[in-house]
Every structure is written in structure tokens, then in C-alpha cells.
Amino acid sequence: MSRSLIISVATLETTSIPAYSGKQVRSATESQIEHPKIITAFMYIPKKSYFLLNLEIRNRLGDLAAVSNVLAQSGIEILSGSFTRGAVGNPGRWQVFVQPLNANFTSEELKRLVVSCPDVVGCQIKESREGLLVDSVTFPIKISSGQRAMIIRNDVWEGMLQKTREKFGSGGDVIIYEQGNMAGRMSGRELLAALGRDFLTKQLDQVIAMYQALGWGRAKILNFVQSPMTLSIRMWESAECMGQKSEKATGHFIRGHIVGHVEEIFGVECKCVETSCLAKGDPYCEFVLEEKKRGLSK
Ligand SMILES: [Zn+2]
Numbered sequence: 001m002s003r004s005l006i007i008s009v010a011t012l013e014t015t016s017i018p019a020y021s022g023k024q025v026r027s028a029t030e031s032q033i034e035h036p037k038i039i040t041a042f043m044y045i046p047k048k049s050y051f052l053l054n055l056e057i058r059n060r061l062g063d064l065a066a067v068s069n070v071l072a073q074s075g076i077e078i079l080s081g082s083f084t085r086g087a088v089g090n091p092g093r094w095q096v097f098v099q100p101l102n103a104n105f106t107s108e109e110l111k112r113l114v115v116s117c118p119d120v121v122g123c124q125i126k127e128s129r130e131g132l133l134v135d136s137v138t139f140p141i142k143i144s145s146g147q148r149a150m151i152i153r154n155d156v157w158e159g160m161l162q163k164t165r166e167k168f169g170s171g172g173d174v175i176i177y178e179q180g181n182m183a184g185r186m187s188g189r190e191l192l193a194a195l196g197r198d199f200l201t202k203q204l205d206q207v208i209a210m211y212q213a214l215g216w217g218r219a220k221i222l223n224f225v226q227s228p229m230t231l232s233i234r235m236w237e238s239a240e241c242m243g244q245k246s247e248k249a250t251g252h253f254i255r256g257h258i259v260g261h262v263e264e265i266f267g268v269e270c271k272c273v274e275t276s277c278l279a280k281g282d283p284y285c286e287f288v289l290e291e292k293k294r295g296l297s298k
Pocket of ligand 1: 238241249250251274276277278279284285286
């Protein structure tokens with residue numbers, strides 16, 4: 001299964017609208033449990049003409065419904081998109097791939113139609129060429145917390161990690177751990193500054209759920225004691241360990257990330273062991289974190 005991962009981090013498949021990707025080989029069980037979030041960077045629909053619209057939409061209850069209604073009434077089908085309501089005073093954005101049922105619909109006609117809708121205050125449009133339409137309209141990609149992110153296929157990232165291990169042996173594991181730790185510290189610091197320690201402690205299950213939200217793996221807290229700090233996290237389908245085969249656990253980036261996160265948020269020094277790992281043939285990865293000593297900076 002090809003999965004992708006945003007580094008910093010979120011997820012995108014190379015085009016995977018099921019009807020158009022042509023590479024959906026999944027078992028019934030798998031498709032039942034998956035609820036993938038699709039970020040459409042490009043599409044390929046052979047021999048079809050279709051469009052990408054980047055619309056600025058006036059902030060009003062029902063605005064999106066009004067614009068989609070205008071499209072529907074003209075026989076224009078919505079294929080894939082992303083809508084974000086604007087902050088106070090700013091327009092929202094709807095970036096959407098659409099396909100007219102009438103193949104002769106031109107780009108100019110579509111633009112005229114869309115801007116005729118009073119809720120649309122801005123419109124950019126790109127048309128497919130020989131069935132291929134790459135989103136060169138929107139940039140950059142951002143996660144909802146505001147940071148810029150990039151999309152990298154999960155198998156590419158796995159390959160990078162594997163190469164690091166091949167080249168540097170156990171030193172490679174240390175490099176990967178330190179990279180994860182640095183990333184965990186960054187996001188731990190940001191969360192602490194934005195939400196505060198008490199709030200984060202109460203919401204720790206949601207903090208850990210961010211691993212799922214960002215495509216790293218489905219993670220759940222098994223056990224949490226604040227003092228002395230003990231935290232066990234089980235992660236299914238870890239982006240780091242899926243596809244790896246090893247006698248030892250291989251989740252060094254995520255292990256380092258958890259440690260960095262916890263140390264920044266709680267101000268304690270921790271160590272973390274990956275006690276189960278997909279790479280060893282276990283059904284999930286499991287991380288057990290324990291406090292070393294109290295009294296870091298915060
Ligand atoms: Zn693992």
C-alpha cells in the first residue's frame with residue numbers, strides 16, 4: 001500500500017480519487033477500516049476536459065452551498081477539493097477540481113459562470129491538457145496550524161531512512177532518533193506556547209491523536225502517569241516502521257519525536273523504548289517512555 005506523509009507533517013497520495021487512480025488494490029477489510037484524507041495535487045482523466053478552480057468566497061452562511069448550486073445547475077460535477085472559511089473579514093478559499101458534463105464547456109464560460117455568483121470575489125482557473133491537470137495554481141501547502149508543509153510519499157521517506165541505516169549502521173539509528181527528537185521538540189515547544197501545560201495534560205489523548213491526523217500512524221495512549229512520568233503509546237500502521245523488516249525495533253524517528261515532545265511539554269528528561277514493532281513482525285509498534293530525572297528548564 002502506497003501511503004504518503006507530509007514532513008513537518010501531513011499526508012497526500014499521488015492522485016487517488018478511486019475512479020481515476022487505477023491502482024486501488026485493497027482488500028475489503030482494509031477499505032472498510034480506512035478513511036483516507038485525499039489531497040489532490042494532480043489528476044489524470046484520459047481524454048477528458050476538466051478544470052481546477054481556485055475561488056475566493058465571501059464569508060457568509062450558505063456561501064459554499066450557493067456556489068456549488070450554481071455549478072450543479074450548469075451540469076458541472078465536483079471531483080475533489082478543499083474549502084477553508086476565511087478569518088473575520090477575509091474571504092474563504094475553495095480549491096476544487098470540476099468536470100463539466102458537457103465536454104464543450106470552455107474555460108472562459110466556466111469563469112463567467114462562477115464570477116456571476118455574488119459569493120465569488122476572486123477566481124483563478126486552470127484547464128487540463130490531454131487529460132492531465134497539475135495544480136500549479138495553489139502554493140504553498142499549509143497545515144491548519146499555519147506552518148508550511150511539504151508532501152512526500154511514505155515509501156520515499158522509508159527509503160531515505162533505510163539508506164541512512166545502510167550507510168551508517170547503528171549510527172544511522174542515532175541520526176534518525178536525533179532528527180525525530182528535534183522535530184518533537186519543535187512541535188512540543190509550539191504546543192506549549194499556544195495551549196499551556198495544564199490544557200495539554202488534560203488533552204494528551206488529542207495531542208497523541210495528532211500522529212494520526214498528520215498521517216504518521218494511528219496512535220493511542222495505553223497508560224499515562226504524570227509523576228513520575230510514565231507514558232505508553234501504541235501505534236498502528238506507523239509510517240516509519242511499515243515495510244521495514246528487522247530483528248530490532250526500527251521506529252527511531254517517532255521514538256525520538258515522542259521524547260522531544262514530552263520533554264518540552266512537561267519539562268522532564270525521559271527515555272523511551274520501542275517494546276513492540278511492526279518491523280519485528282508485531283501487529284503494532286509500542287513505545288514505553290519513562291522519566292529519567294525531573295527539573296529541566298521549565
Ligand atoms: Zn516500530
